[in-house]
Amino acid sequence: MNPIDSRIHQALDGEIARDALPPALRRTVERLEAAAGLLAAAAPVPGLEARVMAVIRQPAPSRTWRVVRWLATPHTVMVRIRPAWSLALAAVLVLLALFPLGDRGPMLGEHEGIAQFVGRFPGARSVHVVGSFNDWRTGTIALEDRDHDGVWRGVVVLPAGTYEYMFVVDGELWVPDHLAERQVADNFGRENSIVIVRAVRR
């Protein structure tokens, strides 16, 4: 905006005589007075006052609403970054995707492996795996059915070797693992399942 010469204000307010003004300022004052005359002569716009007053009387939007409106309104964001940094950022994201920092499971020893137990027991309230790897103690290794589809799973770290086991359903029903590849008589008139755990670091 161009600043208006203060002498124009003074001339329009009658504080100084127009004749005292330089010719250029005097012409500006005359144009402004002509424009004011035109505005005064113009017919009033119907309803303008009411509309203006309606806007003025509206309560100011709350802070929350202004924040929401700011968040919902598109803004131009400019980020200036060196290509080397953007490549480094991409590499970090890839590494985080491959090796997340969260729970990475237990560190396995040289002679340890993983035994995966899966059994289908619809309607069961609890399923445990019991065997020679835990001295046949019931209730220590629980399987889980996270999605409630009746398939119970458990993953256990064990020293590499051969173990006999059974599932215990609802704390009382002993069931062999029908999915196991190996079964053996338990000398009590039933069959145990056999799992062979291989060392993971082989």
Add this chain to the structure above:
Amino acid sequence: MRFVLLVLALLATPLAAQSVRDRLEGRVPAEAIPAVDSLVQVAAQENLPTEPLVQKALEGGAKQVVALRVVAAVQVSLTQLRDARDLLVRAGDLPPVTPGEVTTVAWALRRGLPAVVVGRIVGALPRPPRAAAVHAVADLVAHRFDPDSGADLIIDAIHQGLHEARLLDVSTAAIQELQRGRSHAEALALVRQELPNVPAAPKPTRAAVVRARRPPGQQPP
């Protein structure tokens, strides 16, 4: 020196016996504990592994089997260990046979492997460990492969340099051929052609490793 060893041996036997009783206490019917303890002592005196007997008693207790049947099952297990030890000695192992091998052979016999076949495997693998080999043959027999033919395949694999867990890959490959519709003879022939390049068992997925938990009380190595 000999005196010290004698004293240690005299002390060790009652201590071992006490530890067995401690493990059984409260987990096996009380009236079964003296008999089981005696059988464990007999096994120890015969240089047989004792842990399978303790495990059998604990298993019986967990399954709430009556005392008489717990003792009977432990007695059967002791007999199976003796048979396994005798088989190993007949096959050429010099006594004392390692407890691990006795346990392995006992397992093989319990899984239905004929003693002659186990003897052939032991002969083909003069040195332990043989667990994977006998389990590989037992896996084949469990899928109705002829025991001698199954043993032939595993012995071929041993001669081609495969050992331990890789032998289980051999039996798995044959079983998979069977599941693809091959006859038993075809499956054995196909896998024999592939030797020693049978597919290796997949390693556990990363998701499985992340979910894995140690049983309570098991310390990391």
